[in-house]
Amino acid sequence: MVSLSSYLILSAILFSIGVVGFLLRRNTIVIFMSIELMLNAANLAFVAFSRFLNSMDGQVIVVFVMSVAAAEAAVGLAIIMAMYRTQKTVNADEMNLMKW
Amino acid sequence: MLETALFVILAVFTVVTAILVIVQRNPVSSAIFLILTFFSLAGIYLLLHAEFIAAVQVIVYAGAIMVLFLFVIMLLNLEKEKRLVARNRLMKGVGIFLGVALLIQIGMVFQHVILEGAKGKFPPEKVAALGNTQVVAQLLFTDFLLPFEITSVLLLVAIIGAIVLAKREI
Numbered sequence: 001m002v003s004l005s006s007y008l009i010l011s012a013i014l015f016s017i018g019v020v021g022f023l024l025r026r027n028t029i030v031i032f033m034s035i036e037l038m039l040n041a042a043n044l045a046f047v048a049f050s051r052f053l054n055s056m057d058g059q060v061i062v063v064f065v066m067s068v069a070a071a072e073a074a075v076g077l078a079i080i081m082a083m084y085r086t087q088k089t090v091n092a093d094e095m096n097l098m099k100w
Numbered sequence: 101m102l103e104t105a106l107f108v109i110l111a112v113f114t115v116v117t118a119i120l121v122i123v124q125r126n127p128v129s130s131a132i133f134l135i136l137t138f139f140s141l142a143g144i145y146l147l148l149h150a151e152f153i154a155a156v157q158v159i160v161y162a163g164a165i166m167v168l169f170l171f172v173i174m175l176l177n178l179e180k181e182k183r184l185v186a187r188n189r190l191m192k193g194v195g196i197f198l199g200v201a202l203l204i205q206i207g208m209v210f211q212h213v214i215l216e217g218a219k220g221k222f223p224p225e226k227v228a229a230l231g232n233t234q235v236v237a238q239l240l241f242t243d244f245l246l247p248f249e250i251t252s253v254l255l256l257v258a259i260i261g262a263i264v265l266a267k268r269e270i
Contacts, residue, residue, distance in 0.1 A: 002107045002147070004215050009207070010111045010144070014118055016203040021122030023195030029127050029173060033134050036165065037118055040141055043153075051148045055220025056227065060239045062153050066160050067251045071258030073165045077172045078265035084176050085268075 007048035015041035028080050028090045032073065039069045107147055114140040127178055131169050138162040149224060152233040 014037060021034035043062045050058025084090055087097070117140065120133040138161045145154035227235055240248055 002104055005210055006107065006111075007144075007148070008210055008215070010114065012203060012206040012210070013115055015206070016199045017115070017118045017122060019202055020195060020199035023198060024192060025122060027127055027178075029169065029176075029178075030122065030130050033121055033130055033169065036134065036161075037121065037137070040138065040161070043157075044141060044144065047145055047148050047150045047153055051150065051224070052215075053217050053220055054223045056222045056235050056239055057220070057243075059150050059153050059232075059236050060244050062150075063156065063236070063240065064244075064247060064251055066156060067255060070160060070165055071254055073168055074258050074262040075265065077168060078262040081172060081175065082265050090176060090178065 004048055004052040008045060011041045011044040011048065014038075014044065026092050028083070028092050028095075029077075031092060032076055032080075036069060036073070039065060103147060107144070110140045110143045110147070114144065127173050128170065131166055131173065134169075135162050135166050138166070149227065150232065152236050 018034045018036075018038035018041060021037065022031055025031055025034065043065055046058040046062050046065070048058075050056060080090055083095060087095060089095070114137055117133045117136040121130050121137060124130040124133065138157060142154040142157040142162070145151075145157060222235060
């Protein structure tokens, strides 16, 4: 029997990898993938708690998280495409139109 | 015993592919490794007896969302990045430091907090008897009906927003 804390530690490791990727990478698409990693880490924690606390609410919330992630990916990638059209780059360092 | 072995294999595979996602220079390889991460996470959901979530993970994440990513990467026709990370070495150090600090913080929380709570009304035997998908659907259309409807509005907003943003001339 795998304990709850091992699932939570895996979730924490995945979340930290997502954070490091978000902070280090300069390609906006890879930054988006890091956000997806973090969302998945949260989902894993939800499902693990739902299993070990005998409650199904966690799994229902995971369905909502997934739909929010889908909406976020659609809008975010549309923004990246609009950005690429005007700036000819997806590098986060070179996106400075709104910089003071 | 088998469960533990499967968990260790899937967990190691998940972490390795997740690290490969953020160290690949080519965004297409990153996307492929992210798909592998999602598949092994679906396996972990199966270990947790969340069959519906595992199926949705494969269909929605590995299917729909990652196809969207790959499609955008192809449309933009990106070349390989010359530099993997930021030019500034200080930024690099700060990024890795913050990630490790966050991991240690979460680990300390797990050590000091008792991970117990009030038990819900769905023990594993009951869920197995009723069927995982049936239980999720029942909750979704009774207790969580309002959030469910709001999600549909959110998706509508996302569709309109994506079209407006991606169109050249409105």
